[in-house]
Amino acid sequence: MAVMMMWEAIRRAHDEEMARDPLVIAMGEDIGVAGGTYKATQGLYDKYGPERVIDTPISENSFTGVGIGASFLGVRPIIEIMSVNFAWLALDQIVNTAAKVRYMSGGQLQAPVVIRSPGGTAHQLGAQHSARMEKVFMGIAGLRVVTPSNPRQAYGLLKSAVRCDDPVFINEHELMYNLKGEVPDEEYFHPLEGSEVAREGRDVTLFGYNISVHWCLQAAETLAREDGIQAEVVDLYALSPLDREGIRRSVAKTHRAVVVEEAEAPVGVGAEVMAVLNEECFFELDAPPVRVSAAMVPIPYNRRLEKAAIPNPQRVVEAVRRLLGR
Amino acid sequence: MNSADKKRVLREMLFARRFEERCYEAYVERKIGGFLHLYPGQEACVHGVMEAARPGHDYVITGYRDHIHAIKCGCDPKAVMAELFGKETGCSKGRGGSMHLFDVAHRFMGGYALVGGPFPLAVGMAKAIKMKGGDEIAICFLGDAANNQGTFHESLNMAALWKLPVLFVCENNLYGIGTRIDRSTAVVDQYKRVCGYGIPAAQEDGQDVEKVYAAARVAVEHVRGGNGPYFLELLTYRYRGHSMSDSNAYRPKEEERMWSRRDPIIILRDRLIEAGELTMDEYKRMDDEILHEIEHEIIPFAEQSPEPPVEELERYVLAENDPWVRGGAR
Known part of the structure; x- marks a missing residue:
């Protein structure tokens, strides 16, 4: 490779x-x-x-x-x-x-x-x-x-x-x-449907896609190191159609879910994943699922404001700690 | 066009008129739903142009006033009527409706409902033709009002820049929905708007099918000869409102009377009679045959055809069993 x-x-x-x-x-x-x-x-x-x-x-x-x-x-x-x-x-x-x-x-x-x-x-x-x-x-x-x-x-x-x-x-x-x-050195065709487990875990599932997969992975490292929490990271590389079975499978194991998206929350990927959780595995959930999303603002020019507008790994860590009552 | 061709075209235009009038009745009877945009008055445009082109060989695309364009390309009128009735035997299997007729086997590449939407699609088809090295051309039929969309300017620019085999036919019927052209458009002569792109353009009487044919021959030869795009404006008039929901109250009655005296079917009919190539009796017989075919073949076919099965509601959304969705045939 x-x-x-x-x-x-x-x-x-x-x-x-x-x-x-x-x-x-x-x-x-x-x-x-x-x-x-x-x-x-x-x-x-x-x-x-x-x-x-x-x-x-x-x-x-x-x-x-x-x-x-x-x-x-x-x-x-x-x-x-x-x-x-x-x-x-x-x-x-x-x-x-x-x-x-x-x-x-x-x-x-x-x-x-x-x-x-x-x-x-x-x-x-x-x-x-x-x-x-x-x-x-x-x-x-x-x-x-x-x-x-x-x-x-x-x-x-x-x-x-x-x-x-x-x-x-x-x-x-x-x-x-x-x-x-x-x-891979040889030709490789990635499926256009499905999801990938980017990191195995048992305590909580972090759903990410594109850049937010990396925020989730960094957060999972911190949680393992500082809190002893084993977070699973699911990479939703296919957003339409969404991998309902993959979402259900992971939450059936961890019973807790955080969806991390770079975009504003309303009518977004997080909203859709949470709807899938309701429809597919409501009784698997031990706690209400949460979203980590961007602020509902046009992205500002100022660097401090820009950083404040979008999620980062630390916010994912904090969301997981709140969810798990730590 | 020789005498036999002219008689055939007269018959086709009369068929188009009677077909559309029957659609109107079926709409009033609620056999046809949705929006319905009818073609009477404009028959010489598509017939004159397609006589100069090669129906079934050249790729044709248009807007929502598309019934007659589909038929002229070779689509079975029974399949068109069945589509309007929403039936599985319709030319789009009942999924498209009046504004979305398709007959890809005859290279009628569809009717589209967003004004100006087909411009870039026609340019893209021309790009594909050029890449594949065929002698087909792409023909885009749209109304004058489509020229006020950005896609008109963007698409003409690319067609000229890349010297693509596409013929733009502008059926200028003077109204964009219910707004008269001089109230929506700064330059009323549409062919003049094209000169900024270095595309040859002409304006012709759209009510005289022989004049349309002659102008279209020049246009088609230019495009098929590898000289890039061409723009042909045809001055015409639609007898009915924009769609069935249009009471047509915005047009002066004197204007309507003036255009009805320039009816494309009557112009050709009278010319043939005057030349001794047709008698009024022949014409009436032709009309009776057409009415009989519509009433006893086309309408019963549409009425008796089955509806699409509800179990197939979600069919045709995505490709069926595409192996690449799973990452190939592993």
């Missing part, structure tokens, strides 16, 4: 899929000549040319629509939306076309596009560059939503998403492109 950074893993998945199938293309702002804001397509323009590595104008809704239209005829576009904040502009084509066309055509047409986009709070990017949109996409019928927490997942999820016949939204994170991790 090679250790590589997240951007290298994503770039490798692009490269392998484009080498395999001439109908796989990449498109987005600055992804070609400039090599991509986060280097996810670095070098691919020189290798595959401007017809397949397409620098688009800054027209998010329409270039997303162009990718969807091309996918109707068998092309497999990997569309990069430079920041998930700009994906708001592309919601019409993603939601009204890609997610619905199979259904409203009675199964005749499909839109097998991959839309990759980084969200999240990075370094003082301000309110219009710090949004987390996974909660919006995960409520849309006909759209798959996945979100990698490490390079292995980032590589394998993109590989599977390109080949899957459904539209897949891949929620990445601005702060995670340089995160290092092991990626």
